[in-house]
Amino acid sequence: MTVVKPKSEGHSELLETADRLHSAAIHLLRRLRVGDRESGIGPAQLSALSVLVFGGPRSLGELADAEQVRPPTMSRIVSGLERAGLVKREATEDGRRVRLRATPKGTKILWEGRKRRVESLANALGLLGETDRGRLAELAELLREIVRKI
Amino acid sequence: MTVVKPKSEGHSELLETADRLHSAAIHLLRRLRVGDRESGIGPAQLSALSVLVFGGPRSLGELADAEQVRPPTMSRIVSGLERAGLVKREATEDGRRVRLRATPKGTKILWEGRKRRVESLANALGLLGETDRGRLAELAELLREIVRKI
DNA sequence: ATGATTTAGTTAGCATAGCTAACTATATTC
DNA sequence: GAATATAGTTAGCTATGCTAACTAAATCAT
Numbered sequence: 454m455t456v457v458k459p460k461s462e463g464h465s466e467l468l469e470t471a472d473r474l475h476s477a478a479i480h481l482l483r484r485l486r487v488g489d490r491e492s493g494i495g496p497a498q499l500s501a502l503s504v505l506v507f508g509g510p511r512s513l514g515e516l517a518d519a520e521q522v523r524p525p526t527m528s529r530i531v532s533g534l535e536r537a538g539l540v541k542r543e544a545t546e547d548g549r550r551v552r553l554r555a556t557p558k559g560t561k562i563l564w565e566g567r568k569r570r571v572e573s574l575a576n577a578l579g580l581l582g583e584t585d586r587g588r589l590a591e592l593a594e595l596l597r598e599i600v601r602k603i
Numbered sequence: 604m605t606v607v608k609p610k611s612e613g614h615s616e617l618l619e620t621a622d623r624l625h626s627a628a629i630h631l632l633r634r635l636r637v638g639d640r641e642s643g644i645g646p647a648q649l650s651a652l653s654v655l656v657f658g659g660p661r662s663l664g665e666l667a668d669a670e671q672v673r674p675p676t677m678s679r680i681v682s683g684l685e686r687a688g689l690v691k692r693e694a695t696e697d698g699r700r701v702r703l704r705a706t707p708k709g710t711k712i713l714w715e716g717r718k719r720r721v722e723s724l725a726n727a728l729g730l731l732g733e734t735d736r737g738r739l740a741e742l743a744e745l746l747r748e749i750v751r752k753i
Numbered sequence: 754a755t756g757a758t759t760t761a762g763t764t765a766g767c768a769t770a771g772c773t774a775a776c777t778a779t780a781t782t783c
Numbered sequence: 784g785a786a787t788a789t790a791g792t793t794a795g796c797t798a799t800g801c802t803a804a805c806t807a808a809a810t811c812a813t
Contacts (some may be wrong), residue, residue, distance in 0.1 A: 466740065471724035473743040475635060477750055478628040479650050483671040484623060484753045486800080495769050498630050514790065520782045521633040528772055528792060533769080549790040571621035577683045577752040579616050585745060589811095590616065592742035593623035595735060602727040636771080645771095645798050664761065676800055678763060683798080699761040699808045 474596075485574060492566040494537065497522070499566060501530050501557060502539055506563045510543075510554040534559065609634075624746075626720055635724060641713070642716040644687065647680050649716060651703060656713045660704040684709065 487495060494502075497520075504519050505511070511519075517527035531553060534540035539559030543552040555563070578586060636646060644652075647670075654669050655661070661669075667677035680698040681703060684690035689709030705713070728736060 455701050466717070467725040467736070468722075470736075470740040470743050471722075471728060473747060474739075475632070475724060476650075476653075477743065478631050478672060479646070480750045481624070481628050481746070481753075482632065484750065496629070497770055500626070503626075511791095512790080522628060523772065524791065525773080529770075532792095536798080547780075547790085551656070551791075568618070571618055571625055573753050574621040574749075575617045575627065575759085577749050578621055580752055581745075581749070586617070586620075588681040588742060589624075589740075590620045591621050591738065591744060592746065593627060595731075595742070596627040596631070597623060597741055599724075599727045599731070599739075600634060601625055602730055631769095647799055662761080663763095672799085673801065674762065675764080676803080682763095682801075697761085697809075701762075 481574075485571075486533070492562070492569065494539075494566065495533070497526075497530050498534050498537075498539075499563070501527065502534055502559055502563050505540060505553055505555040506560050510552050512545075512550045513553060514550075516553055539563075615646075623746070631724075636678055642712065642719065644689075644712070644716065648684050648687075648689075649713070650711055651677065651680050652684055654711050655690060655703055655705040656710050660702050662695075662700045663703060664700075689713075 475553055482496070492499070501516060501520055504516060508519070513527055513531060516522045516531070520527065520530075522530075531540060531542070534580060535542060539556055539557055539595050541554050543554055578589060581589065632646070642649070651666060651670055654666060658669070660664045663677055663681060664674060670671070670677060670680075671678075681690060681692070685692060689706055689712055691704050691706055693704055695702050726738060731739065
């Protein structure tokens, strides 16, 4: 893993870091999905719901943008959330737009689900030393910035 | 973001870090999926193939374990890879087991796909300062350890 | 040695989640 | 007022996750 080709050393290292992040992200989500399933709500729904809960009501298009999916995909995700009574579609001044709002039930469910979801991760984090934990908090922040830049 | 409830300060911080990692992982993969699609091979297939290419041949059950999915799921993922000529099912001494092996084509495709996939991520990483980049490489390693612990 | 059990993998059937293309309805513009 | 643009939805495809039920092979126990 520390073997790096001599030529264009920095680039190679960058690719390796990128690849490792990618791999870690895939496996991280697979592990956490187990807990997600207990809530009876899919990962895409959970993620979309969290935007509405923490970020407030918005239109379907805005939510699709925030979640990096196409409108038809978000339309169906929202349908699922609505069917479960976690989100409501409200009419707006502009008759084309809908305003999506998390219901009290949705907000409650999200908080519970989120807690359970990150619990195992938080536990794993708790196994780390104080130093590593601090570094990891930095990573999370850094990662968020990076994702915005991609 | 630095607002932490006084009670059980460390735990709350941990949850927040966990949540941020989770969110970042979701969005990271969504962004990278765009590039993935160009290869005509799904993310699960790509990930499974990479285990075979970098980790060598193994049984379906082992691959399912490595990828944190159930055997039927992996069976279908492998079927897709086989259909595309990227992986071969080989018979073993134990007639129940199959040995999965990446074909030369699979290996080639993976290297190309992997390169393209992490390219955008590596570019985003390149926008960071030298300090952040170093930190991130370190922390990617940390993340890998954590995922193993969950 | 043969019958029962365990193990590995597949098949069938269901749900979620991603996409594009095509449609509807409402706003905006000319 | 007609043409165009915009927001969402519907329809239909693929990929990926699952559990349940099946087949085939190996192992175990009598």
